[in-house]
Each structure stands twice: as structure tokens, then as C-alpha cells.
Amino acid sequence: MATQNTKTLARLMMAPSVLLLLVWMIVPLAMTLWFSFQNYNLLDPSNVSFTGLFNYQFFYTDPAFFQSIWNTLVIVVGVLLITVIGGIAIALLLDQPIFGQGIVRILVISPFFVMPPVAALIWKNMIMHPGYGVLADINKFFGLQPVDWFARYPLFSIVIIVAWQWLPFATLILLTALQSLDGEQKEAAEMDGANFLSRFIYLVLPHLARAITVVILIQTIFLLGVYAEILVTTNGGPGYASTNLAFLIYRTALLGYDVGGASAGGIIAVVLANIVAFFLMRAVGKNLDR
Amino acid sequence: MGSITLQKVSKVFGEAKVIPSIDLEINNGEFVVFVGPSGCGKSTLLRLIAGLEDVSGGHILIDGKDVTDAAPAARGLAMVFQSYALYPHMSVRKNIAFPLKMAKMEQPAIDKKVEAAARVLNLTDYLERRPSQLSGGQRQRVAIGRAIVREPSAFLFDEPLSNLDAALRGTMRLEISDLHHQLKTTMIYVTHDQVEAMTMADKIVVLNRGNIEQVGSPLELYKTPRNLFVAGFIGSPHMNFVTGSYAQSKNAKTAGIRPEHLILSKDSGLWTGTVKVAEHLGADTFLHLDVDGIGQVTARAGGEFGAQYGDRVYLTPDEAKLHRFDDKGLALRA
Amino acid sequence: MARSVTTRHKVTATAAAWVVALIIFFPILYTLITSIKTEPEAIAGFSLWPSGTFENYITVQTQRDYFKPFMNSVILSVGSTILALIIAIPSAWAMAFSPTKRTKDILMWMLSTKMMPAVAVLVPIYLMFRDFGLLDSRIGLTVMLTLINLPIVVWMLYTYFREIPGEILEASRMDGAGLWQEIVYVLTPMAVPGIASTLLLNIILAWNESFWTIRLSTTNAAPLTAFIASFSSPQGLFWAKLSAASTMAIAPILILGWFSQKQLVRGLTFGAVK
Known part of the structure; x- marks a missing residue:
């Protein structure tokens, strides 16, 4: 479609965003990589020296590191399970003809717009607080002992909060995908004698496969970096019980002043994220060819 | 004025040679139709003339002036697109006025021209509407209106009727032909529909794989197709091609006979066939037959011909209207 | 016959959908309600009926410069x-x-x-x-x-x-x-x-x-x-004031968000789901 003139112009117009992102990506990453091989502590900034792989070794031998990796996995997998299964169920429900669909939709997607610190505070104080939370009130109503959620089940509590925030996202995307399913296909399947379950397994689920993939991958990117929810509720504790990799790096860097150690952790996080990103890019990339 | 000359024009997209090399002369005031199957390069050729694509080689002359490197707007041509390409955020009036506004014409003059065009195209009552509030045929007329107000030296039409239903297509075909007679401006019209080509053109250019197969008036192409491709493409239903002993008896590799040049009979004839499908249209009857020793043949009888599925009928080709082709597919003339 | 079945189906689906929607929305709703309770009311146990005071909002502004x-x-x-x-x-x-x-x-x-x-x-x-x-x-x-x-x-x-x-x-x-x-x-x-x-x-x-x-x-x-x-450190504010601050923090964007539902899907999936 283009002639030579417009092509040259196009390159010029793309330059600012490409250059900015290039700088923004390469400079900090290069610095992180460099720091990760240094012995560099902010409390003793004059004494910087090359230490090779010591920081990685330090991270690797720290029991907190493995716990944080494990916790990261628990958060990602736990939230994904809840949001994808719950999201499919709610999407199927909202796809039915119902009264007040618009309002129901608005109610369901609202948690997504709640900023993470607010979400965490609401759950910490309004819902899960052992003294004044709604769950404690319910327990008292049944004559049960209230549960101190963040002390007894810190990681589980965080999974619940994060899942509450992401369930609307999964629901909304799956619902959108569901609504793009050709009505005639459903009718044809009905004519062919397929009941609800077989329609779901053979027609709806394959149709949703792509949307589910996208939900899983995008959420994973964000879930790997869950931060504010932990900061506001448990602050990573008790001990390291609810510290994920992102939070551990933050602790090492800004509470422990250990630049080198935190950088090594950062590089590990990049590697983990890249594995996920690789698959996400392929899923999104296919869309471009269409 | 609007004579257009193409000299050795070629177009290459990456590896693909869409148009190897084309020479063509279009005279002022002619209605020229580029016709061919999809992917034959007819739209690309039109876009090269319009200046929407750069040529890879050769020259384009308009009224003798070389415009090969000129911007689209500088060529003095107007184009009607397949999707009409109306500006959705502008009223019909503003759509038609847009080229005049770009030419920095005075507002009163613009209004006068827009209203004149709207009268010609029956759009006066719709001037303040948005394109989305118009029917397909009306949108088409707006697109044409936007083209005629510029008083271009030539109009370019890129499959303009393909988004309309069959009835409207017939009407718009007449309107465009009528417009051509009124304006007497050169028109280049791209279509894959040979009926549009046959009914509207002064001159048809049949394209195939980026090459011109034949140039001529509709009846020239119908009566004396230069090769198998043109013979098969022009005419509806398609010409029947017969090979084997019958063709050899006529000193040809392939013999071509149009459905309307087969004489049908229930009593006697040269060939015998079984009716597979009979289409009774009232004015015509089309029979799709399995002819013994020949194969699949389509025949047309004027008026009603009482034959049903499975009937045996007789056919005789009208030898005077037989087309003969050699082993390269080129027509043999007697 | 067919019509009554469809209506019954619609009523059932509506009831189920509203229950689910209200459960999901509940934390936000309860925050909103608590924000217009007095502090003693807020910690007095579960209640959906606030006394309807706007004092908390005023306090958040005056004490913490919201x-x-x-x-x-x-x-x-x-x-x-x-x-x-x-x-x-x-x-x-x-x-x-x-x-x-x-x-x-x-x-x-x-x-x-x-x-x-x-x-x-x-x-x-x-x-x-x-x-x-x-x-x-x-x-x-x-x-x-x-x-x-x-x-x-x-x-x-x-x-x-x-x-x-x-x-x-x-x-x-x-x-x-x-x-x-x-x-x-x-x-x-x-x-x-x-x-x-x-x-x-x-x-x-x-x-x-x-x-x-x-x-x-x-x-x-x-x-x-x-x-x-x-506010994660407990000293300073109490439940009702915290709720008022939270409500003010999320209300503008919640309303913007409701208007952008459709674009949200497209934007967040990079066009992969429309």
C-alpha cells in the first residue's frame, strides 16, 4: 500500500518509542547484571569489589531463597486455579439470559479496578481480621473460634486476596470469548443431540482454549511480581512464610542494602519471567498473522 | 482530456512478479474494463495508474505527460473503491466536498458543485446524513459523487459493485454506463465479473497472471477469442471445450462451442446425451448433459425446452460458430 | 410450555448470577458501608445498616491531607x-x-x-x-x-x-x-x-x-x-476512617473502569481476545 515516501516517514515516526524502550530496557538490565557480580552494599558503598558468582551462590544457599521460589509458585498456581476455574464457571453463568446483566457485569468486574494496597487493606481489616472481620463475625455467629488468617495461613490468605483481584479479569476475558462463539454452532450441536456437558466439553472448551491460554500467561506475568498485597498484609512473614521472590529481592535490596545480592535475585527473576514470556509471545504472535 | 498510456509497466512485490510487463493504450473518453480472475493483477494495475503503488519499471503517461513519479493527487484521476472508502465521520455533503476542500476551492463554489452532483445522483435529500445511515446503493453514489466533483481526466473504478446485491448491481451498472455517456470522460473499470465487462465496456482488457491475454470490444472477444483462456472466460455459461476425435476431425487440438451454438433436438442430431441437470428459466433453458463420447457439455435453448433429468436428447454443434485451438491453446483462424 | 421453561431458566440463572456477583462485590460494598459508620459501629460486629455519617471522609482529609x-x-x-x-x-x-x-x-x-x-x-x-x-x-x-x-x-x-x-x-x-x-x-x-x-x-x-x-x-x-x-501499620486510623480513605482512593477509577469494560479485554490481552 505504501510508496517509498511514506516508508521513510514511517521509520522516523517509530524512532522515539523504539529508542526510549531500548534504553529503558537495556540500561537498567545491564546495570543489574553488572551489580550481580559485585560485592556492593549501600551501607558500605566505598568498598565495591568483583565477587564473581558469589551473590548467586549466596542466594542459592539461602533457605529463604527456596522458600520464596516455592511461595512464588504457590501464589501463581493457586491464583490461576481459582481464577481460571471460577472464571469459566462465572462466565458460563453470565452468558445465560439474566435480568440486570449490565449491573451484574459491573459488580463482577469491579475488584479488578481496586488498587492492590486497597484490596489488601480491605481484606486484612474488613474481612479477615480475627477481631473485627466479617469472617470472624460469621464464626462467632456459629459459635466457632475466629481464625487469625494472616498468622495461621499467611500464604493462603494472600492467594485469596490476589485471586479476588484477578477473578474479574479471567471472567471478563472468558465471557468475551464465550460470546464470540457462533450461536448457530451451539444450535447445530443441540440439534445433533449433544447435552449441556458434551456441548461444554466438545464445543465450548475448545473454543475457549485460546482465551484460557491468554489468561494464564498474562496473569502469570503479573502474579510472578505480586508485591503490594504482601507488603500491606503480612510483610512477608511470619518469618519467610509469605515472602515471594519479588518480595525477597525488595527485602535484600532496600531493607538489607545488599545491592549485589538483590541484583542476582533480579537476574533469576528475569530468567523465570522469560520462560513464561516466551510462551505468551507465541500465543499473542499468532494473532498477528491472521 | 484523459488518454492514458502504459509503457512496459511492471510490478514486483518481494519475490513475486505480479505484473511482468504491460503495454496499453487507453484513448480519451473510452470506457475500458480490466477483467480477469482474482489474483490476475487487474487491481494492482489500476493502483499503479492511480499512483497508490510505485511501479517497479516502465512509464505511465497521462495525456502524453509522464506521471510515473507523480503523487496520486497530482495525476488528476478520481477513484471509486470497492469498499466505497467513504469518510465515516463526515456527512454526505462533506464527503463529496472533501476533494474540493483539499483543492482549496472557495466555499460557495464548493456548495454549488456538491449540490449539482447530488442532483445528478439523486442524493439531494441525503446530504446531511452520515454514510452509516445510507443503503449500499446510496453509499456507492456518494463515492461516485466524490469522484465526479473533481472533474478528473479519468475515473478509476475498483470492483465498485461487488458489495451490492444482484438487483442493485444491475441498476448501478446502468447508472454508471449512463454517467459515462453524459460525462464522456475516460473510465477504467476493474471487475472479475465478465457480465459487467460485456455490458459496460467500449474496450475490454482480459488479464491473466499479470499479462494481457487480449484487448478488444466485447463482441470481438466473444466472436474471435485469441486463445483458450479468453474463450473460456468471456461468455456465460462458459464455452464447452471438446478434445479427442471430434476436435481432430476439425484439424484442431481443442474445439470450442458455446452453449448457445448447440442445436438441441428430441429426435435427431450429431451427438446424443443424457440430461444431468435441467435449468428452466422461462426465457432460456440450460441443460447440463453427459454426452456420449464427448463428456460434460452445457447447452442453451431459447425459450422452453421440455427435458427432465435422465432424458435422452440430441445435439448438433453449429459448425459456422465453432472455435478451433491449436496445441498451444491459440485460436486457429480459417 | 416452552415459554414457561425459558422463563424459569432465566429466573434461576438470574438468582445464581446475582448471588455470585454480590459475593464478589461484597468486600467493596462493605467498605463503602463501613465508611459511613461511626468508629464504634464499625467494630461492633457485622451490620449492613450504617448511621450514615460523613465525618470519616472529613477526618481523612483534615488529618491526613487526602x-x-x-x-x-x-x-x-x-x-x-x-x-x-x-x-x-x-x-x-x-x-x-x-x-x-x-x-x-x-x-x-x-x-x-x-x-x-x-x-x-x-x-x-x-x-x-x-x-x-x-x-x-x-x-x-x-x-x-x-x-x-x-x-x-x-x-x-x-x-x-x-x-x-x-x-x-x-x-x-x-x-x-x-x-x-x-x-x-x-x-x-x-x-x-x-x-x-x-x-x-x-x-x-x-x-x-x-x-x-x-x-x-x-x-x-x-x-x-x-x-x-x-495505613498498613495499624496506629493512627481506625476501621471507618480506613474505609473512607479506601473508598476515596478507588471510587474515581472504579467509575472510569465501568465505562471501559470492553476496551479492557482488548487492551489487556494485546488484541488477542476481542
Whole structure:
């Protein structure tokens, strides 16, 4: 479609965003990589020296590191399970003809717009607080002992909060995908004698496969970096019980002043994220060819 | 004025040679139709003339002036697109006025021209509407209106009727032909529909794989197709091609006979066939037959011909209207 | 017969959907209710009937100066979004209407920058901000949020621009429009809905960004995310005031969000689900 003139112009117009992102990506990453091989502590900034792989070794031998990796996995997998299964169920429900669909939709997607610190505070104080939370009130109503959620089940509590925030996202995307399913296909399947379950397994689920993939991958990117929810509720504790990799790096860097150690952790996080990103890019990339 | 000359024009997209090399002369005031199957390069050729694509080689002359490197707007041509390409955020009036506004014409003059065009195209009552509030045929007329107000030296039409239903297509075909007679401006019209080509053109250019197969008036192409491709493409239903002993008896590799040049009979004839499908249209009857020793043949009888599925009928080709082709597919003339 | 079955089905589905929706919305609803309770009411056990006082809102403003972080949130989210749009519109335009063999690669690469975990660059960014005196500055945070969201902005605009038929732009060229006129009279008016959606979604994302805004600000430039996070330590406010502060922090964006539901799907999936 283009002639030579417009092509040259196009390159010029793309330059600012490409250059900015290039700088923004390469400079900090290069610095992180460099720091990760240094012995560099902010409390003793004059004494910087090359230490090779010591920081990685330090991270690797720290029991907190493995716990944080494990916790990261628990958060990602736990939230994904809840949001994808719950999201499919709610999407199927909202796809039915119902009264007040618009309002129901608005109610369901609202948690997504709640900023993470607010979400965490609401759950910490309004819902899960052992003294004044709604769950404690319910327990008292049944004559049960209230549960101190963040002390007894810190990681589980965080999974619940994060899942509450992401369930609307999964629901909304799956619902959108569901609504793009050709009505005639459903009718044809009905004519062919397929009941609800077989329609779901053979027609709806394959149709949703792509949307589910996208939900899983995008959420994973964000879930790997869950931060504010932990900061506001448990602050990573008790001990390291609810510290994920992102939070551990933050602790090492800004509470422990250990630049080198935190950088090594950062590089590990990049590697983990890249594995996920690789698959996400392929899923999104296919869309471009269409 | 609007004579257009193409000299050795070629177009290459990456590896693909869409148009190897084309020479063509279009005279002022002619209605020229580029016709061919999809992917034959007819739209690309039109876009090269319009200046929407750069040529890879050769020259384009308009009224003798070389415009090969000129911007689209500088060529003095107007184009009607397949999707009409109306500006959705502008009223019909503003759509038609847009080229005049770009030419920095005075507002009163613009209004006068827009209203004149709207009268010609029956759009006066719709001037303040948005394109989305118009029917397909009306949108088409707006697109044409936007083209005629510029008083271009030539109009370019890129499959303009393909988004309309069959009835409207017939009407718009007449309107465009009528417009051509009124304006007497050169028109280049791209279509894959040979009926549009046959009914509207002064001159048809049949394209195939980026090459011109034949140039001529509709009846020239119908009566004396230069090769198998043109013979098969022009005419509806398609010409029947017969090979084997019958063709050899006529000193040809392939013999071509149009459905309307087969004489049908229930009593006697040269060939015998079984009716597979009979289409009774009232004015015509089309029979799709399995002819013994020949194969699949389509025949047309004027008026009603009482034959049903499975009937045996007789056919005789009208030898005077037989087309003969050699082993390269080129027509043999007697 | 068939009709009554359909109606019954609809009633059942409606009941189920409303129950689910209310459970999901409950934490927000209860926060809203608690915000207009008195402090003793707020901790007196479960109740959906507040006495309807607005005192908490007044207290949050007078004691904690709510307006300042609110304005910071507005400035940061709107400022970074507009900045991102200014940088992204020409790029997206070029990629959509003048694609080359490398356009797809560039888009994918831009997306990949979005996947870099924030913690990985926390240290260098923090040190750079410190050395350039950008810590706790609105300019620093605006630039940060601009860069973070730039890939999404380019992508969203690209998917919107790509839906504008090329034939219309060609028509304008045939009609004698130069590049500038093409952009002003044809492209921009047609792209406005897409640009507006992008603007809206990006403001939401920037408003809720809770890693950099918390880490790189303390008081002067602190937006609502950092303001609210400072309540995590229990001293100071109580339940009802906390609820009032929370409500004020999320209300503007919640309402914006309700208007941008449809664009949200597209923006967040980079056009993979529409």
C-alpha cells in the first residue's frame, strides 16, 4: 500500500518509542547484571569489589531463597486455579439470559479496578481480621473460634486476596470469548443431540482454549511480581512464610542494602519471567498473522 | 482530456512478479474494463495508474505527460473503491466536498458543485446524513459523487459493485454506463465479473497472471477469442471445450462451442446425451448433459425446452460458430 | 410450555448470577458501608445498616491531607498517559499503515519489555533515581509510568489503527490530501474512539500501579497507592476512617473502569481476545 515516501516517514515516526524502550530496557538490565557480580552494599558503598558468582551462590544457599521460589509458585498456581476455574464457571453463568446483566457485569468486574494496597487493606481489616472481620463475625455467629488468617495461613490468605483481584479479569476475558462463539454452532450441536456437558466439553472448551491460554500467561506475568498485597498484609512473614521472590529481592535490596545480592535475585527473576514470556509471545504472535 | 498510456509497466512485490510487463493504450473518453480472475493483477494495475503503488519499471503517461513519479493527487484521476472508502465521520455533503476542500476551492463554489452532483445522483435529500445511515446503493453514489466533483481526466473504478446485491448491481451498472455517456470522460473499470465487462465496456482488457491475454470490444472477444483462456472466460455459461476425435476431425487440438451454438433436438442430431441437470428459466433453458463420447457439455435453448433429468436428447454443434485451438491453446483462424 | 421453561431458566440463572456477583462485590460494598459508620459501629460486629455519617471522609482529609495524594494520582496517571500517547501515536500509525517485514518483530519486542519483572531493575532504577534526585518527584514517577505503559499504549493504538480501512486513507490521497491533511481530517477523527479507549485504560493502569509508585515516593510525590499502603501499620486510623480513605482512593477509577469494560479485554490481552 505504501510508496517509498511514506516508508521513510514511517521509520522516523517509530524512532522515539523504539529508542526510549531500548534504553529503558537495556540500561537498567545491564546495570543489574553488572551489580550481580559485585560485592556492593549501600551501607558500605566505598568498598565495591568483583565477587564473581558469589551473590548467586549466596542466594542459592539461602533457605529463604527456596522458600520464596516455592511461595512464588504457590501464589501463581493457586491464583490461576481459582481464577481460571471460577472464571469459566462465572462466565458460563453470565452468558445465560439474566435480568440486570449490565449491573451484574459491573459488580463482577469491579475488584479488578481496586488498587492492590486497597484490596489488601480491605481484606486484612474488613474481612479477615480475627477481631473485627466479617469472617470472624460469621464464626462467632456459629459459635466457632475466629481464625487469625494472616498468622495461621499467611500464604493462603494472600492467594485469596490476589485471586479476588484477578477473578474479574479471567471472567471478563472468558465471557468475551464465550460470546464470540457462533450461536448457530451451539444450535447445530443441540440439534445433533449433544447435552449441556458434551456441548461444554466438545464445543465450548475448545473454543475457549485460546482465551484460557491468554489468561494464564498474562496473569502469570503479573502474579510472578505480586508485591503490594504482601507488603500491606503480612510483610512477608511470619518469618519467610509469605515472602515471594519479588518480595525477597525488595527485602535484600532496600531493607538489607545488599545491592549485589538483590541484583542476582533480579537476574533469576528475569530468567523465570522469560520462560513464561516466551510462551505468551507465541500465543499473542499468532494473532498477528491472521 | 484523459488518454492514458502504459509503457512496459511492471510490478514486483518481494519475490513475486505480479505484473511482468504491460503495454496499453487507453484513448480519451473510452470506457475500458480490466477483467480477469482474482489474483490476475487487474487491481494492482489500476493502483499503479492511480499512483497508490510505485511501479517497479516502465512509464505511465497521462495525456502524453509522464506521471510515473507523480503523487496520486497530482495525476488528476478520481477513484471509486470497492469498499466505497467513504469518510465515516463526515456527512454526505462533506464527503463529496472533501476533494474540493483539499483543492482549496472557495466555499460557495464548493456548495454549488456538491449540490449539482447530488442532483445528478439523486442524493439531494441525503446530504446531511452520515454514510452509516445510507443503503449500499446510496453509499456507492456518494463515492461516485466524490469522484465526479473533481472533474478528473479519468475515473478509476475498483470492483465498485461487488458489495451490492444482484438487483442493485444491475441498476448501478446502468447508472454508471449512463454517467459515462453524459460525462464522456475516460473510465477504467476493474471487475472479475465478465457480465459487467460485456455490458459496460467500449474496450475490454482480459488479464491473466499479470499479462494481457487480449484487448478488444466485447463482441470481438466473444466472436474471435485469441486463445483458450479468453474463450473460456468471456461468455456465460462458459464455452464447452471438446478434445479427442471430434476436435481432430476439425484439424484442431481443442474445439470450442458455446452453449448457445448447440442445436438441441428430441429426435435427431450429431451427438446424443443424457440430461444431468435441467435449468428452466422461462426465457432460456440450460441443460447440463453427459454426452456420449464427448463428456460434460452445457447447452442453451431459447425459450422452453421440455427435458427432465435422465432424458435422452440430441445435439448438433453449429459448425459456422465453432472455435478451433491449436496445441498451444491459440485460436486457429480459417 | 416452552415459554414457561425459558422463563424459569432465566429466573434461576438470574438468582445464581446475582448471588455470585454480590459475593464478589461484597468486600467493596462493605467498605463503602463501613465508611459511613461511626468508629464504634464499625467494630461492633457485622451490620449492613450504617448511621450514615460523613465525618470519616472529613477526618481523612483534615488529618491526613487526602487531597494531596489524590492530586498526585491524577497528575501521574493523566500525565504519564498523555506523554505515552504523544510518543506512541506516530509509532502505531507507522506500524499500522506502513508495515515492513520487521514491524511484527518490533511489536513483539516492545511487548517483551513489558514482561521484564520490575524487581529485576529495582536496584539500578532506585540508584539512578537517587543519583539524579528524582526520588519522590512527580517528574520521575511520570516518566517511569510512561515507560512502563508505553508498550501497552502502542499495542492498543496499533490494534485500533489497523481496523481503519487502508482504502479510506488511499481515497483521501486520491482526493488530494497531503500527509498532514490526511492525519488531521481523516485519520484523527476516525481514530478518536480508539485513542479515547487507550487513554481510559491506561489511566486506570497507571492509577493502580503499586510497585514503583510505592517504592520511589515517600511524601511529596506519593500518589494514593503509597498513601493507602502507609495505613498498613495499624496506629493512627481506625476501621471507618480506613474505609473512607479506601473508598476515596478507588471510587474515581472504579467509575472510569465501568465505562471501559470492553476496551479492557482488548487492551489487556494485546488484541488477542476481542
